Each structure stands twice: as C-alpha cells, then as structure tokens.
Amino acid sequence: MKKNIIILLFSLLVAVSCVVYIPYPYDEGPPPEEEGYYEEDYRDYSSGLDVSYFYEYLSPHGIWVSHSLYGYVWIPQIDRYGWRPYTYGRWVWTDFGWTWISQFKWGWAPFHYGRWGWDEYLGWFWVSNNVWGPAWLTWRKGSHYIGWAPIPPEVRFVKGVGIRSLPFSLHGSYWVFVEGRNFYDARLYRYVLPRERNLIIINYTIVKTNIVVRDNRIINSGIDIDHIQRVSRQKISKHELHDASRPGQSKVRIGKLEVYRPTVKINEAAKPERVMTKTEAKAAISKSRLRKFDNESSYREEARVKEAQVREVRLLQRSQKVEEDELKRKSEEYIKNVKNITEKKKVEKEYKGKIEKLKKQHLEEKSQIKKRHRKEEEQVKKKKIKKKKDN
Numbered sequence: 337m338k339k340n341i342i343i344l345l346f347s348l349l350v351a352v353s354c355v356v357y358i359p360y361p362y363d364e365g366p367p368p369e370e371e372g373y374y375e376e377d378y379r380d381y382s383s384g385l386d387v388s389y390f391y392e393y394l395s396p397h398g399i400w401v402s403h404s405l406y407g408y409v410w411i412p413q414i415d416r417y418g419w420r421p422y423t424y425g426r427w428v429w430t431d432f433g434w435t436w437i438s439q440f441k442w443g444w445a446p447f448h449y450g451r452w453g454w455d456e457y458l459g460w461f462w463v464s465n466n467v468w469g470p471a472w473l474t475w476r477k478g479s480h481y482i483g484w485a486p487i488p489p490e491v492r493f494v495k496g497v498g499i500r501s502l503p504f505s506l507h508g509s510y511w512v513f514v515e516g517r518n519f520y521d522a523r524l525y526r527y528v529l530p531r532e533r534n535l536i537i538i539n540y541t542i543v544k545t546n547i548v549v550r551d552n553r554i555i556n557s558g559i560d561i562d563h564i565q566r567v568s569r570q571k572i573s574k575h576e577l578h579d580a581s582r583p584g585q586s587k588v589r590i591g592k593l594e595v596y597r598p599t600v601k602i603n604e605a606a607k608p609e610r611v612m613t614k615t616e617a618k619a620a621i622s623k624s625r626l627r628k629f630d631n632e633s634s635y636r637e638e639a640r641v642k643e644a645q646v647r648e649v650r651l652l653q654r655s656q657k658v659e660e661d662e663l664k665r666k667s668e669e670y671i672k673n674v675k676n677i678t679e680k681k682k683v684e685k686e687y688k689g690k691i692e693k694l695k696k697q698h699l700e701e702k703s704q705i706k707k708r709h710r711k712e713e714e715q716v717k718k719k720k721i722k723k724k725k726d727n
Contacts, residue, residue, distance in 0.1 A: 386603035390445055390464045393583065397442045400608035401458065401617040406489055408608055409453070409461040410446065411617060413624050416525075417644040421452040421460055421486045422473060423512055424525045429564075430575045430593055433556040435470035437586045437593070439525075444583055444596045447471065452486035454510070457614055458621070463489040466600040469547065469554045474502055476511065477559045478541035480658055481529075482519045482567065484558075485510040487545075493554075499547040508534045515655060516567025529655055530648040532704040536659070536697055638716055645709045652705060656698045663691055 391400065391408070398412040416424055425438040425447070436447050446452070450465040451472055476483035485506050493499055511534050518527035529537070546557040565572055573591065580587070580596040587594040612620060667687035674680040 385598050386601040386606060387464050387466060388603055388606035389598075389600065390449070391606060391608040394442055394445060395608060395610065397440075399617055399620055400611050401461065402611050402613060403455075403461070403463075406453065406461075406463045408611060409463050411458055411461050411621065412440075412442075412446070413621075414440075417641065418525075418528065418530075418648075420512060421462075422447065422471065422484060423528055426522050426524050427520060428575050428588060428593055429561060429572050430470065430577045432470040432553055432577050434558045435556075435575075435577070435593065435595070437588060439585070441583075441585050444586065448595075448597060449600065451489040451491065453489045454507075455614075458617055465493075466602050467493055467554070468597045468599075469493070470556045471558075472547075473556070474506070474543060474545040475558045476513070476538065476541035476543055477563060478537070479567070480516055480655075480662070481513050481537050481541055482516050482559065482564070483511045483513040483537065483541055485512065487547075493547070496549065498549055498554075499545060502545045505543075508538060511538065513537050515658070516564075517569060519564060519568050520570055520572060526647065527651065530652050530701075530705050532701045532708070533652060533655060536701070537655075540659070637719070641712055641716055645712070648705065648709075652701065656701070660691065660694060660698070663687070663694060667691070 390410075394400075394410050394412075398410050401409050401411060403409045422436055424440065425436055425443065428435050428437055436443075438444070438447050446462040448468050448470070450463050453461055453463060455461055471484075472487045473484045474487055476485075487499065487502065488506070491499060491502055509531055513529045513534060514524065514527045515529070518524070521527055544559060548555050548557060561572060575588065575591055575593040578592055578594050580594040583596045586596070667684075667690075671680055671683050671687070674683055
C-alpha cells in the first residue's frame with residue numbers, strides 16, 4: 337500500500353512538470369520602445385442616440401465614402417494649410433488625461449469617437465465608433481520634442497483593458513511634432529514642425545501609448561504632466577470635464593472644460609443619406625478645392641500659402657539649430673572629461689563625424705521642403721489658370 341502511494345505521488349509530480357504554461361495573450365507586454373498601461377473595469381451606458389447621428393451631423397462638413405475595408409468613412413472638407421488630424425486645436429490637461437480641443441465646431445465627434453486612417457487615393461478619413469475618449473492617439477516624447485499620431489482603425493479598444501494592440505511602429509508621416517516649449521500653446525498649428533523633420537525627430541523620441549480605464553473613465557495619460565511642465569516651462573493646471581448640452585466647439589474656462597460627449601449606440605442598419613464611391617469622392621474633393629479657390633482672391637491664396645511656408649522654414653531652421661547645438665555641447669562636455677590624449681582624439685573624431693552626418697541630414701530636409709513648397713506654389717498657379725479659363 338505504501339509503495340502504491342509513493343508511485344502515485346511520483347506520477348503526479350511528473351505530470352505537473354509536463355504542464356506547459358500557455359500565456360494569456362497580453363502577458364507578452366507592450367511592444368519594444370513602448371511603456372506600460374493599466375487595466376480597469378469599464379461600463380457602457382445607454383442613450384437614445386446611435387451612429388446615424390454622426391452621419392447626419394457631419395454630412396454638411398465633408399463627404400461619406402464607401403470604403404472596402406472600413407465601411408462608411410468620412411472625409412472632412414478642410415481648406416487649412418498642412419491639415420492633419422489633431423493639428424488645428426490645442427491640448428488641455430483634464431481628469432480624463434490629455435484632452436484635444438478642436439478649432440472646428442464639428443470636432444467633438446471625429447476627434448473623440450472612432451479612428452483616423454490614411455488612404456493614398458483619398459487622404460485622411462475617419463471611421464466612426466461609439467466609444468468616447470479624450471483623444472484616440474499615441475505619443476512620442478523626448479528632451480526637446482513632443483509628438484502624437486492617430487491610432488489606426490485596426491486598433492480596437494477593449495473594455496476593461498484599454499488599447500494594447502498598437503502596431504510596433506506607425507508610418508513616419510502620421511506623426512505630428514512640436515518643440516516642447518510650444519506644446520501647450522492655444523494656437524498649436526502655428527508650431528507644428530514640417531513633416532520633413534519627422535524621420536530625424538523619431539530617433540530623438542520614444543513611444544508611449546497609455547489609454548487606460550479608471551473609475552469607468554477612459555483616460556489618455558499619454559505623457560506625464562511633470563515631463564510636459566519641464567519641456568514647456570509652464571505650470572499646467574488640471575481642468576475638470578463637464579458635459580455640454582449641445583454639439584459644438586468645446587469651451588475652456590478656469591479649471592473647467594465643457595465638452596459634448598453623448599453616449600452613442602451602434603446601429604448596423606444605419607447609413608449616410610449620400611454615400612460616394614472612392615472615384616466620386618476623389619472628383620468631389622478636387623471640385624471642392626477649386627470652388628473654395630473661386631471664392632478667394634488669387635492674391636489672398638498666394639499670400640496665405642507663402643506665409644505658412646515661411647513659418648515652416650523658420651520652424652525647421654530653429655529646430656535643426658537646437659539639435660546641432662545640443663550635439664556640440666555634448667561632445668565638448670564629453671571630450672573635456674577624457675584625460676587620455678589618444679582617447680580624446682578618437683572621441684573628437686567620432687563626434688565630428690556625428691555632427692557632419694547630422695548637418696547632411698538637415699540639408700536633405702531643407703531640400704525636401706523646398707521641393708514640396710515649389711509643388712504647392714505650382715498647384716496655386718494651376719488653380720489660377722483654370723479659374724481664368726472658366727471665366
């Protein structure tokens with residue numbers, strides 16, 4: 337009997353040692369370069385509105401298109417220089433984390449529900465969703481720069497978990513960067529760095545995705561407040577979020593932010609009143625741009641583009657100088673502490689190579705922005721010629 341018990345115990349030990357641990361999908365942790373997140377419970381609430389409200393409300397401000405991957409997508413009709421999602425507006429620190437305040441009256445919907453995607457044929461488009469958030473985006477931070485990019489439509493928000501399936505990297509052009517000192521400016525679009533700078537700045541920054549749920553609130557913690565206060569050199573106060581009674585532009589008051597954020601139900605049967613094909617949408621976008629040009633004098637259009645281009649060049653040059661000065665400062669400090677003459681010469685040569693490489697990259701950026709600016713000027717001229725022919 338005793339022998340049988342010993343055999344049984346031994347068999348159990350062997351069986352246990354053979355059990356293979358299959359990790360929960362999220363045990364893998366965040367992708368490289370990405371910092372952590374938290375998990376909390378999240379509850380949804382009922383409401384009388386459904387996604388058809390988006391279709392109706394946004395129709396006057398853009399076009400709805402049938403997309404093969406995402407169903408009905410919305411393309412805003414915007415005539416703002418260099419527009420990309422989350423550029424014309426400002427950031428406010430609230431009890432829901434970093435909250436985007438759009439300059440557009442319709443901004444309460446596409447910057448707080450759903451996702452933004454990019455199509456080479458159509459440009460930026462919005463895919464609706466019924467979950468409200470302060471800003472559906474991921475971040476990059478560094479000692480000089482703050483950046484953000486829209487989270488793509490493929491990334492789902494999981495109730496009780498948050499956003500965990502963000503791709504390891506986004507295309508460089510998705511990112512919007514500003515110098516840290518300008519992050520909290522109310523006219524943020526004036527300080528958005530030209531996209532030609534993105535590839536270098538990405539190397540100066542690290543990713544941080546942190547959309548979490550706490551106390552039934554979706555919070556975009558993004559970049560910690562201490563870092564923002566340090567790089568912006570500003571004391572930033574927290575605003576308490578309050579519900580606005582009607583749609584429109586959010587209102588920022590002392591210690592208070594009024595935002596329209598109704599609870600919206602999914603309705604699979606709903607559809608926009610007018611839906612275009614991709615081909616129809618492309619033609620409609622071109623016509624819209626020409627029509628707006630017709631309503632604006634040639635002089636004003638040229639002056640507006642030129643002013644924006646001058647601003648971009650100034651931002652490019654200033655940020656490049658910061659990088660070169662910082663690299664020179666680091667090299668001088670490091671070389672100063674090296675006592676061995678042979679080692680000192682080696683370090684001097686190494687840093688000289690780094691500085692030359694950086695300057696070469698900066699020259700390439702200047703070349704790229706000049707090409708883009710020339711293309712923009714040619715587009716304005718073509719509009720003028722077409723307008724004269726039509727008249």
